[in-house]
């Protein structure tokens with residue numbers, strides 16, 4: 377207490393990477409390509425606005441030759457979905473000896489797979505809704521009807537069905553009665569071969585961005601999400617007017633503090649680095665439940681991390697510049 381966010385983050389001019397050459401990666405072939413292109417453009421503009429020499433490029437067949445011919449000092453990964461978050465691209469950048477903002481390949485892969493990440497969170501004592509992960513093959517082998525009956529019995533209703541790996545709300549559905557469960561599973565399997573079926577927790581949807589500029593991870597003000605039709609799906613996220621945000625979230629101070637603690641604990645338990653966004657539901661009793669942690673969060677005009685940065689009174693470009701500086705200083709293998 378007593379310090380401003382700007383002081384805590386010490387984003388000084390000297391920390392901004394004005395003399396570094398940065399490559400922003402955006403696009404990719406995931407369902408979130410369009411969002412990624414918008415994130416990349418926003419990151420590019422913000423870096424250039426603080427004097428950083430930055431360039432935008434897709435993660436396609438031209439990438440590796442370009443990295444070899446003219447290696448940047450650091451990469452910012454504005455790729456969402458598997459391309460940016462399953463860890464593989466980070467592994468390739470490690471092979472090339474090029475540092476990047478964000479967590480390493482192993483942590484990225486862990487956070488990307490929601491059931492694996494949830495198991496780590498639960499092990500660490502961090503609350504996350506009860507769940508079962510069901511690969512499509514097992515679902516068929518064990519008999520869909522028997523499996524779904526057992527799930528509804530054990531986890532209760534309503535349920536949330538979503539792809540084990542994925543994002544932007546694609547393939548996700550709330551199931552309020554047992555009869556709707558099969559259709560939700562089919563919809564989910566269109567996006568991923570494994571479905572995550574989770575206890576639905578009613579409450580406030582909150583996103584907590586975590587930033588580490590060298591003094592350990594810090595939570596930015598929580599952002600409250602209020603989708604107009606009650607569901608934070610793809611359309612609600614990326615269509616103007618479909619969602620209202622409150623930054624900071626309308627939470628009592630003690631609840632806001634416990635939400636920040638849980639987010640920091642999740643970031644740490646998953647072994648993350650630099651930045652992440654922890655998606656949380658705060659129930660009626662003020663208890664936070666972690667849904668997932670994003671290692672390459674959206675950076676568009678309506679994305680949650682930039683809103684949190686603004687609510688903290690920080691400059692997005694300077695913050696990115698500081699993160700780039702830290703990444704560039706990292707010794708790679």
Ligand SMILES: Nc1ncnc2c1ncn2[C@@H]1O[C@H](COP(=O)(O)OP(=O)(O)O)[C@@H](O)[C@H]1O
Pocket residue numbers: 505536538542543544545546548574575576577578581607608655657667668
């Ligand atoms: N168990 C749950 N209980 C209540 N709402 C949920 C639950 N799981 C997901 N949601 C809702 O769906 C949204 C997307 O879920 P999330 O797990 O964050 O996946 P992603 O953002 O990767 O699509 C959440 O922001 C929340 O609104």
Ligand SMILES: [Mg+2]
Pocket residue numbers: 544655668
């Ligand atoms: Mg989410």
